[in-house]
Amino acid sequence: MKKPLAYRMRPKTIDQVVGQEHLVGKNRIIRRMVDAKMLSSMILYGPPGTGKTSIASAISGSTKSAFRHLNAATDSKKDLQIVVEEAKFSGQVILLLDEIHRLDKPKQDFLLPHLESGLVILIGATTENPYISISPAIRSRCQIFEVKPLSSTDMQKALNRALEDKTDGLGELPIVIDESALLHLSRSSMGDLRGALNALELAALSTPPNENGNIKITLAVAEECLQRKALVHDKDGDAHYDVISAFQKSIRGSDVDASLHYLGRLVEAGELTVICRRLMVxxxxxxxxxxxxxxxxxxxxxxxxxxxxxxxxxxxxxxxxIDLALSPKSNSSIEAIDRALQDIRDGKSGDVPKHLKDFHYKGAEALGRGVSYKFPHAYEDHWVAQQYLPDSIKQAVYYKPAVTGKYEQALSSQLKKRK
Structure with a gap:
């Protein structure tokens, strides 16, 4: 039985990894490990289909190391023992352990000494937050890296590679794909390359050749195979971003009907992740x-x-x-943090005032650290006037309250009182 396209197109070396430049790009941490052949155990976390398994496979291929793939939830301690025995024989094994957040204590206890010795290079993969879901014993022996959803450009690059590859991809098939269909597969998969490749393969294998002998993949075919509708059938593919932009601007402009209209478009396109993220923003x-x-x-x-x-x-x-569209508006938070960031980027920071510096160590008092600090809870209203900003920017003002909404009016009143 032929393996799925997503499996066949997994990168065999680190150079073939699509996206994740912050990890595998030139001079980045995983690339450095591979180039130096100095691997350490790691945990990769991020959404499904974003390349966790691909990175592990590419590390193995680039370093010519033995590679084994297990699942922490379904594979037993006996399976781990087999991997360790193989590592003893070959010198080292890279073990990709899916769902590492479900690794129970007996398996952890078995693995720990082999991670310490470097006999097993563990690459744990999880969609959960490792700082919450993975035991401290495992976490302390691994570097933790976030794997991010792929961009539309990265997705198109990977899809084109699959269409052209005659050995592992679909290059032997007479496929003609419309640009709008390729854009839809790359944009509506929300960074899930596995899902996009599965849809592309289904489209290729289920579409009969036309009178010219070509397998024509249209936008309608891509929509059906991905089970997500395009927002509109435009030529340049900008509608995906245009509708998201109009959605936010309509809410910001307090037009509730327009806001619901653009929400409807996004719902009809199945863009749940996009909607949720945009609403939070x-x-x-x-x-x-x-x-x-x-x-x-x-x-x-x-x-x-x-x-x-x-x-x-x-x-x-x-x-x-509806709630957001009809609410009073304020953008004071984003403007405040952006002002602070601009000062920092312009080199306006300065030294932390001495009375605010850490003094919980021997010799701090002699350095004048924390000596004149006033503890606010010891004063009336739990507040006392003292300088917090560095001397060079002690007059800086970042937060400027808006006048809309009773809550921010109260914040403004409190701010004036403190000033």
């Missing part, structure tokens, strides 16, 4: 202190939508959109 960027309760309600609505999935997710999503 809108809540904190555009509503902010104008209606902080609406911000928290949006977080709850997004969580409910993710648990329900489409089509039911449309209900809490509509609730959040």
């Amino acid at each position: 809108i809540a904190y960027e555009d509503i902010n202190f104008g209606n902080p309760n609406a911000v928290q309600r949006t977080v709850s609505a997004v969580q409910a939508a993710q648990m329900l999935g489409l089509p039911e997710a449309r209900i809490p999503l509509a609730h959040a959109v």
Whole structure:
């Protein structure tokens, strides 16, 4: 039985990895490990289909190391013992362990000494936050790297490679793919390359040749095989981003009907992840202190939508959109942090005032650290006037309250009192 296209197209060397430049690009950490042949155990975490297994496979191929693939949830301690015995025989084994967050204590205890000795190079893969879901014993012996969703450009590069590859890909087939179909596969998979490749293979194998003997993959075919509709059938593919942009701008502009219209387009296209992420951005960027309760309600609505999935997710999503569109607006938070960041990037930072520096070590007092610090809780209203910013920017003002919304008016009043 022929293996799926996504499996066949896994990179065989680090140079073939698509995306993840922050890890495998020139002079980046995993690339350095491979070039120096100085591997260490690691945990890769990120959404499904973003390349965790591919990176592990590429590391093995580039270093010519033995490679084994197990699942922490379904494979037994006996399977781990077999891998360790092989490592003793060959010198070292790279072990990709899927769902590492489900590794139980007996398996952990067995693996730990072999990670310490370097006999087994563990590459744990998980979609969960490793700082929460993975035991400290394993975490302390691994470097932790986030694997990010692939960009549309990276996705197109990988899809084109699969279409051209005559050995492992679809290059032997007479495929003619419309640009709009390729754009849809690359953009509507939301960074999940495995899903896009599976849809491409299904389209290629299920579409009969036309009168010219070509397998024509149109946008309609791509929509059906991916089970996501394109937002509109435009030539340049910009509609995907145009609708998302219009969605945020309509909420920011307090037009509730336009906001619901663009939400409907995104729901119809199956863009649940995009909607949830964008609503969270809108809540904190555009509503902010104008209606902080609406911000928290949006977080709850997004969580409910993710648990329900489409089509039911449309209900809490509509609730959040109406709430945000009709809320007082404020962008004071994003403007405040951007002002602070601009000063830092312009070199305006300076030394931390001595009375704020850490003094929990021997000799700190002699250096004048923390000596004149005033503990706010010891004063009336738990506040006392003292300098917190460095001398060079002690007059800097970053937060400038908006005048909309009762909550921010209260913040403004408190700020004036403290000033």
